[in-house]
Amino acid sequence: MISRWSPRLLAALAAGLAVALPGCSSDKDEPVRPGAVPPATADADTPVFSLAWSEYPSWSAFGVAEGEGLIDGAQGSMGEMEQKWDVDVVLKQADYDPCLGLYADGQVDAVCITNIDILPLAGGRPAVVAFPTSTSVGGDAVLAVGVDDVAGLKAVDTRGLEATVSQYVFRRCLEERGENPMDYPYKSMDPAEAARALQDGQIKSCCVWNPFLLSAEKNTPNAQRLMDSSEIPEEVIDLVAIGKDSLAKEGGDRFAACLAETFHAFNTKLNADDDLKVALGERVGMKLSLEEMNTVMEQSRFYATAEEAKALMTKAEFAEQTMPKVAEFTANHTGADAPSYGFEDDAAALNFTTQYLDLETAGPAE
Structure with missing residues (x-):
């Protein structure tokens, strides 16, 4: 199999x-x-x-x-x-x-x-x-609450699906900024759960795609888009x-x-x-x-x-x-x-x- x-x-x-x-x-x-x-x-x-x-x-x-x-x-x-x-x-x-x-x-x-x-x-x-x-031209993005910039993601777990598009976007955006992805913790979570957890204050950062992304941005006060797929065009x-x-x-x-x-x-x-x-x-x-x-x-x-x-x-x-x-x-x-x-x-x-x-x-x- x-x-x-x-x-x-x-x-x-x-x-x-x-x-x-x-x-x-x-x-x-x-x-x-x-x-x-x-x-x-x-x-x-x-x-x-x-x-x-x-x-x-x-x-x-x-x-x-x-x-x-x-x-x-x-x-x-x-x-x-x-x-x-x-x-x-x-x-x-x-x-x-x-x-x-x-x-x-x-x-x-x-x-x-x-x-x-x-x-x-x-x-x-x-x-x-x-x-x-x-x-994807911004349809996959890293959202965070209480994290001021990308460097702040070193101190929190970003949640999203592992070994698929979300983690790819997370890693590639960091690389494009000259950062080492190994310095940034990333843990697997279903995108719907991650968007909900961000909205409920259970996590501080997630990487999700539309329509989870659109919903999370609409429903999460103070959510910031720190990185997105527009930074890696046509990847x-x-x-x-x-x-x-x-x-x-x-x-x-x-x-x-x-x-x-x-x-x-x-x-x-x-x-x-x-x-x-x-x-x-x-x-x-x-x-x-x-x-x-x-x-x-x-x-x-x-x-x-x-x-x-x-x-x-x-x-x-x-x-x-x-x-x-x-x-x-x-x-x-x-x-x-x-x-x-x-x-x-x-x-x-x-x-x-x-x-x-x-x-x-x-x-x-x-």
């Missing part, structure tokens, strides 16, 4: 930070809006593929996209993009860690995951990064990864292109429709106002087009500086060398490639 990292678990929150944990499901939650392309019945020979996703701003797009008729998450029924690419996509919604488990165990073809978490999993099941969905990347074994199946390339075009077509609608932003905010767990959802989207910037996605995937800094830092973090926190990764390198256990974005742009073969 592959050893999985601690989850970047995103659960639905009520105003008081009560957590509701959704189970794994492929049932549609969004009613199809008037004017959406009606679903079609898949033929018996239509290839079937699956995507595991959890609630997070850019990943919840797949759930809300059902209401737009872009995709139909139930097997045997096809939305607009599935019809275009002649693939039947099954959406499996679960908490983040179970999603990783479904992918690692080969029970789904693709997963919504971060660049920090897919790397160790690729050692057990080689994967391709088909496209990024968003990057925390949310993305869709697909198993190489799944891509090798008939229609695997069309599946990847279908997911990419679904995401980008949804973004086109999202940017023109404030109601969709509010619907997305409801999916990520809080009754967010439009203003609050705009803040969340500023802090989790979407790669809204294929061109924006390709710009990241071909950026020298991402390949030559960011991913080596991620590999080092993986080795330090798993006790083993990180699996091989590469860019346009089919031999690498984790391959970042733009070929499916190119296919999306070109369209399906006639």
Whole structure:
């Protein structure tokens, strides 16, 4: 069994930070809006593929996209993009860690995951990064109460999930400030518990992500944001990864292109429709106002087009500086060398490639 990292678990929150944990499901939650392309019945020979996703701003797009008729998450029924690419996509919604488990165990073809978490999993099941969905630009942050500056964190325990995005952000922000992370104590705690503990005065510092971050900032008097992911631009990347074994199946390339075009077509609608932003905010767990959802989207910037996605995937800094830092973090926190990764390198256990974005742009073969 592959050893999985601690989850970047995103659960639905009520105003008081009560957590509701959704189970794994492929049932549609969004009613199809008037004017959406009606679903079609898949033929018996239509290839079937699956995507595991959890609630997070850019990943919840797949759930809300059902209401737009872009995709139909139930097997045997096809939305607009599935019809275009002649693939039947099954959406499996679960908490983040179970999603990783479904992918690692080969029970789904693709997963919504971060660049920090897919790397160790690729050692057990080689994967391709088909496209990024968003990057954290202040959506992960260190909040503190009664601590005046970063140096003051040496004297307190910062709480957050270990060996995952939160600790990565904590360590990298310290390094960017010329500090030694070993001088700063960090202890594991579930993000919802950490945000609540900060609010209740039980701890003095935590590192959490949205929507826990937004809620903690709103509800914790005198909370200060001491560091955040905007200090390490385009290092925390949310993305869709697909198993190489799944891509090798008939229609695997069309599946990847279908997911990419679904995401980008949804973004086109999202940017023109404030109601969709509010619907997305409801999916990520809080009754967010439009203003609050705009803040969340500023802090989790979407790669809204294929061109924006390709710009990241071909950026020298991402390949030559960011991913080596991620590999080092993986080795330090798993006790083993990180699996091989590469860019346009089919031999690498984790391959970042733009070929499916190119296919999306070109369209399906006639």
